Amino acid sequence: GAVVSQHPSRVICKSGTSVKIECRSLDFQATTMFWYRQFPKQSLMLMATSNEGSKATYEQGVEKDKFLINHASLTLSTLTVTSAHPEDSSFYICSASGGRTDTQYFGPGTRLTVL
Amino acid sequence: GQQLNQSPQSMFIQEGEDVSMNCTSSSIFNTWLWYKQEPGEGPVLLIALYKAGELTSNGRLTAQFGITRKDSFLNISASIPSDVGIYFCAGQLTDSNYQLIWGAGTKLIIKP
Numbered sequence: 001g002a003v004v005s006q007h008p009s010r011v012i013c014k015s016g017t018s019v020k021i022e023c024r025s026l027d028f029q030a031t032t033m034f035w036y037r038q039f040p041k042q043s044l045m046l047m048a049t050s051n052e053g054s055k056a057t058y059e060q061g062v063e064k065d066k067f068l069i070n071h072a073s074l075t076l077s078t079l080t081v082t083s084a085h086p087e088d089s090s091f092y093i094c095s096a097s098g099g100r101t102d103t104q105y106f107g108p109g110t111r112l113t114v115l
Numbered sequence: 116g117q118q119l120n121q122s123p124q125s126m127f128i129q130e131g132e133d134v135s136m137n138c139t140s141s142s143i144f145n146t147w148l149w150y151k152q153e154p155g156e157g158p159v160l161l162i163a164l165y166k167a168g169e170l171t172s173n174g175r176l177t178a179q180f181g182i183t184r185k186d187s188f189l190n191i192s193a194s195i196p197s198d199v200g201i202y203f204c205a206g207q208l209t210d211s212n213y214q215l216i217w218g219a220g221t222k223l224i225i226k227p
Contacts, residue, residue: 006157032213043118043203043217044158093157102213103148106157 003027004096006107013084014115021079021110023094030096033077034104035069038091050077074098084114121204121218129226130194136202136221137188144206147180147187148215153200161202162189191223199225 003026013019023033032051036044048064050056050071058064066088068080077096081088091111095104121138128134138147146165150158162173164180164187171178177190191198204218 002160004157034214043220044215046214049214091155095157097213102207103146103160103163104207104213104215105160106150109155109157111155 002103002105004030004094004105004107006094006110008110009108010111010113012113012115015085016083018080018082019084019112021081021092021094021112023077023079023096023107025075025096025098025105028096029074029098030077031074031098032096032102033071034095034097035067035077035079036093036095038093038109044093047079081112084112086114088112089114119204119206119216119218121221123221124219125222125224127224127226128194130196132194134191134194134198134223135188136204137186138204138206138218139186140206140216141185142206142216143184144216145184145209146207147178148205148207149176149178149187149189150203150205151200152203152220158203194223194225196225196227199223 005024007022035047038044047062048056048058056069071077093109095106097104119138119140149161152158162178167184168182169180175192201220201222203220205215208214
């Protein structure tokens with residue numbers, strides 16, 4: 001139980017394009033989903049928290065107009081990196097929590113490379 | 116941002132040895148979590164601790180939630196090659212949507 005998937009696992013795009021990453025909770029209802037960014041050899045950096053049906057709460061320094069988050073259902077959240085630039089290249093990971101313990105379960109991550 | 120103090124930063128051990136790592140914080144947490152991350156993958160939950168003083172095992176892994184609620188340790192007994200990876204501790208806040216505060220990670224390398 002508590003399986004979270006992400007799609008795509010890897011994406012390469014040109015500078016200036018937008019990229020959408022999906023995060024799905026496969027066997028539970030996720031009341032809250034989190035989006036993280038991870039730089040090499042570092043721990044996860046929280047970008048934003050979203051509750052189903054409401055606007056995401058962004059961490060300080062994260063541009064909400066650049067990183068669009070939609071949490072339209074209890075099993076799906078999307079992160080869209082708009083007008084991507086090479087400095088947006090990173091490993092993006094989502095997590096989902098729901099139920100009594102609110103433990104976060106993580107997706108496998110998406111490697112974004114912007115050329 | 117806020118971060119837990121996790122040590123050691125890395126460990127280079129022989130297969131079969133026991134491993135111990137810990138995390139400390141100046142803040143109190145109601146939940147401590149231990150995750151393992153392998154290259155190119157997301158963190159996988161190993162053990163979740165919900166009560167101060169709680170000692171929980173998962174196979175060869177044992178973790179304890181410190182009685183002061185400001186620290187936790189993770190032990191791995193009789194390490195095997197597939198234990199390699201980065202181990203992260205995380206304290207969970209009960210406000211702010213149950214956000215996690217992360218340790219910097221302990222990289223485990225095992226010599227066969």
